[in-house]
């Protein structure tokens with residue numbers, strides 16, 4: 014492995030072309046392989062000064078609950094290497110008291126705004142650095158969200174590999190621009206909470222490449238420092254000792270130069286993990302502190318040659334190289350998880366919370382204009398009466414919802430609930446607000462009747478399986494709103510013809526009952542807005558901004574329409590490529606609201622599609638660089654379209670490009686997302702959406718050639734306002 018890695022790195026730097034065109038969604042150039050080459054040179058120098066016990070220390074956590082961070086390794090004085098701090102998680106510094114609770118990944122994904130996502134990453138990185146956190150454990154791109162009810166889907170960016178890939182890359186580049194290591198997780202096939210620590214995910218070769226590995230490849234291309242292996246088995250072998258996925262896919266095929274860190278307590282054997290490609294064990298012991306699989310045990314394995322010295326050197330070198338890559342060898346702040354680091358970052362939290370709101374239905378009731386009386390109804394309109402952080406790791410569904418639950422949460426520094434923000438706005442408008450802060454249907458009619466608008470709040474929650482909330486042990490048991498939300502909306506709609514339903518949810522809810530009520534005039538999909546919940550909502554309800562979020566998953570008419578179930582045993586991923594909209598499209602099932610859908614307060618027209626292409630059929634031939642063969646990232650076709658704001662107010666549209674592979678390709682989803690741009694346009698203004706398609710975007714994974722191949726023939730190009738609202742079409746030929 015050691016030698017192989019060196020050869021790969023050398024090849025990577027040789028293969029480093031001038032500059033590759035990148036997809037327009039990516040505007041900051043990744044540091045590039047030569048940055049790793051320099052970091053590796055420093056790592057080699059440091060390694061030469063390290064004893065075997067130093068090397069064992071750098072790869073072994075100090076043990077559960079034995080350091081200032083959720084993960085720690087001992088300092089190595091001889092090389093000036095610090096006690097390394099690894100801390101959750103994807104929403105910022107977990108357990109911080111002076112830090113922010115950033116918006117969950119799913120909200121960031123539903124903005125489809127790469128610059129906001131990049132800024133979110135940069136701010137998470139800045140806060141981590143301010144707290145002395147060397148490695149922040151995010152972003153999450155696994156689960157991908159193949160199960161609409163998967164407990165942790167909300168930590169990632171949406172049920173599509175391309176969207177996840179673009180968002181993960183921007184997040185990682187943002188975090189690492191602050192000099193903090195980013196860990197992308199969970200590698201791989203960890204799509205559900207049920208049995209996640211015992212089950213095996215058997216994923217066929219094409220599906221793993223085209224869906225689950227895709228965002229990890231983008232992360233590696235963005236020079237992510239580390240990858241976290243997951244709890245589950247893959248094809249019967251634990252992910253953290255799976256030679257085929259760690260050494261094979263990640264390190265060889267994707268040329269990953271960083272280190273693989275275990276999920277907490279996901280390591281099972283001493284030698285298996287070392288030989289399988291894991292590089293750091295966390296937290297270093299089991300949760301009782303008794304069982305330690307590396308440390309002394311790894312030392313013995315190396316002394317007895319069961320694990321080569323070269324493999325141990327390779328582990329240490331990868332960890333050191335990541336540290337040097339982020340320039341953490343000079344001026345890094347000391348560890349203080351409680352440091353005051355908030356800055357002005359709440360502006361990004363509000364912007365992501367707001368621009369991630371998806372307007373699903375509006376028959377003219379929105380935006381609100383100085384209503385005389387508003388009724389505000391539902392337990393989630395107000396902050397948890399016991400305090401926003403009353404439940405450990407947000408493991409309850411009491412009060413307003415801002416994130417799911419589990420280790421991927423943070424503490425809220427403050428929480429603006431919907432009622433707080435609506436009340437403030439109402440005061441300045443002279444609006445009377447009547448509140449019912451419970452989900453009870455009795456008495457709700459007197460609150461709602463006669464109001465200019467009755468705003469009903471409903472939720473659905475989920476999280477990590479170590480916490481059970483109201484009987485839900487991670488994955489959701491159904492796609493219904495909690496607390497009898499359908500009945501609550503029905504009761505309100507009996508009393509009022511001016512009902513606005515606001516949904517805060519970790520994933521799709523079946524909306525058919527609500528949709529059928531004539532009194533429901535608007536449905537606002539407010540997602541998971543974290544601490545700026547109410548402010549973001551008021552911005553949209555009152556038209557301070559036009560809503561511009563788009564669904565990062567499909568909202569089906571029934572749970573069964575998704576054609577897939579959380580597995581009670583192992584999962585063979587028999588649905589293959591057909592998850593979320595790929596499944597609905599293939600089976601010709603009409604969803605209630607499709608992937609990519611979202612309304613605004615204005616209208617956009619699409620015109621003038623233009624396609625230029627130099628694409629040539631055939632396999633990729635480039636040398637491996639971080640992310641995969643270098644030529645996979647060359648732009649081979651460019652599509653442009655004109656988008657015009659033909660309505661009356663400022664707004665933003667997300668034109669999306671979907672590609673259909675030619676008939677010569679093995680059977681593939683009818684269409685797949687391969688580009689998107691967010692354009693902010695004044696009324697009457699036009700903008701150009703430019704989609705740069707890379708060789709990989711046009712390719713399928715050929716299982717025989719073990720390579721990405723551009724199929725020959727005519728590709729269908731569709732540009733639209735959602736996955737089912739294609740406004741412009743064309744073709745390109747390879």
Ligand SMILES: *[C@@H]1O[C@H](CO)[C@@H](O)[C@H](O)[C@H]1NC(C)=O
Nearest residue numbers: 215216217218219248257258
């Ligand atoms: C897992 O098994 C499937 C089918 O049995 C195969 O296509 C795939 O390549 C295997 N993947 C790994 C990583 O071993």
Ligand SMILES: *[C@@H]1O[C@H](CO)[C@@H](O)[C@H](O)[C@H]1NC(C)=O
Nearest residue numbers: 215580583584585586587588
């Ligand atoms: C995969 O699992 C499904 C459901 O358990 C089963 O119907 C199918 O036959 C399995 N496929 C394979 C290839 O094992």
Ligand SMILES: *[C@@H]1O[C@H](CO)[C@@H](O)[C@H](O)[C@H]1NC(C)=O
Nearest residue numbers: 613614615616659660661662
């Ligand atoms: C958008 O267009 C539709 C019909 O094409 C029209 O009914 C509606 O009023 C327009 N909305 C705005 C905000 O211009």
